[in-house]
Amino acid sequence: MPRIVLLIAVAGPLLAFSLLAFSPGAAQNVAANYPARVVKVIVTVPAGGGVDAVTRIFADRLQQKLRQPFVVENRGGAGGNVGAEAVYTAAPDGYNLMASQPAPLTTNIALYKQLPFNPAAFEPIAVLSKFPNVLLVRQDFPAATAQEFIAYAKSNPGKLDYASQGVGTTSHLTAELFVSLTGTKVTHVPYRGSGPALNDILAGHVDFIFMELSSAVKLHEAKKARILATATEKRLDILPDIPTMIEAGVPGFISDTWNALSAPPKTPGPIVAKLNQAINAIVEEPDTRKRFEQLNMYPVGGSPTEMRKLVEAETHRWGEVIKKAGIQPE
Numbered sequence: 001m002p003r004i005v006l007l008i009a010v011a012g013p014l015l016a017f018s019l020l021a022f023s024p025g026a027a028q029n030v031a032a033n034y035p036a037r038v039v040k041v042i043v044t045v046p047a048g049g050g051v052d053a054v055t056r057i058f059a060d061r062l063q064q065k066l067r068q069p070f071v072v073e074n075r076g077g078a079g080g081n082v083g084a085e086a087v088y089t090a091a092p093d094g095y096n097l098m099a100s101q102p103a104p105l106t107t108n109i110a111l112y113k114q115l116p117f118n119p120a121a122f123e124p125i126a127v128l129s130k131f132p133n134v135l136l137v138r139q140d141f142p143a144a145t146a147q148e149f150i151a152y153a154k155s156n157p158g159k160l161d162y163a164s165q166g167v168g169t170t171s172h173l174t175a176e177l178f179v180s181l182t183g184t185k186v187t188h189v190p191y192r193g194s195g196p197a198l199n200d201i202l203a204g205h206v207d208f209i210f211m212e213l214s215s216a217v218k219l220h221e222a223k224k225a226r227i228l229a230t231a232t233e234k235r236l237d238i239l240p241d242i243p244t245m246i247e248a249g250v251p252g253f254i255s256d257t258w259n260a261l262s263a264p265p266k267t268p269g270p271i272v273a274k275l276n277q278a279i280n281a282i283v284e285e286p287d288t289r290k291r292f293e294q295l296n297m298y299p300v301g302g303s304p305t306e307m308r309k310l311v312e313a314e315t316h317r318w319g320e321v322i323k324k325a326g327i328q329p330e
Helices: 003-011 013-021 024-032 050-066 078-088 146-155 170-182 194-203 213-221 269-283 286-295 304-325
Strands: 039-043 070-074 096-100 123-138 161-164 187-190 208-212 225-230 256-263 298-301
Touching: 024 269, 039 050, 039 078, 050 070, 050 096, 050 123, 050 256, 050 269, 050 286, 078 096, 123 146, 123 170, 123 194, 123 213, 123 269, 123 304, 146 170, 146 225, 161 170, 161 194, 170 187, 170 208, 170 304, 194 208, 194 213, 194 225, 208 213, 213 225, 256 269, 256 304, 269 286, 269 298, 269 304, 286 298
Parallel strands: 039 070, 039 096, 161 187, 161 208
Antiparallel strands: 096 256, 123 208, 123 225, 123 256, 123 298
């Protein structure tokens, strides 16, 4: 057997694909026929919750548009690092994609001493959705407004407990941003995900949490907990009577969370472009927008370049919060 044939036979499809990738024409041909089989979308959080729900909406529509199954597989753990590593080390052929919360792309580099991947090396495809964060307090919390909440926190240093979805999550860092901007002192109680955190909010074991609107608004409407403020630039249409944290006297307090689709490093540009085009078409569909309204989220889309700029900006922004809060890497 000739030596080059033997090499490819032993190394497998990844090497063969890498050899093809040197040719722009070959990459274009691969993209023209993509996808030719099942595409796996690895979600870096457990099933349930906003990121998972959004991913399944897009996976279903991508399957219809591109005429191949897009199968969702949840691989939560280590702040998204488990799923991120699986995609990072996969063949760069478009058949293993990552749907993630911001953490594995932005904050985990500051929260872990070592990562088994380089967040900046992922190929951005598109931001799928954004969902604003709100301040949610237990139903019997002794403050009726956001201003009263801030005053109470300032006059009772160290006496308030706040829940988060885990160390380094958006809910944790948003609370640390609040502490930084208001000069308050509160105690962090980390949980493993939204479910356990909300259970203790409902039970009155912790005082408040900064979390995504989609989950909080249901509790607010059911009068099981109360939203006192939004972490948005302007008031939300769904909560016209709820002020922003900026209105409550905390300038610059803006926090939302988002999820995005990424590909392994060196995935050919034409494949990324094909996926991006399909996602942007899905975003514009009336049915998609209706589904997102029901979930109190916002579809985003945009270009890979825009996603890369968002990732870079968020990495810097929250990295500063982590540094100022003195959060030590694990």
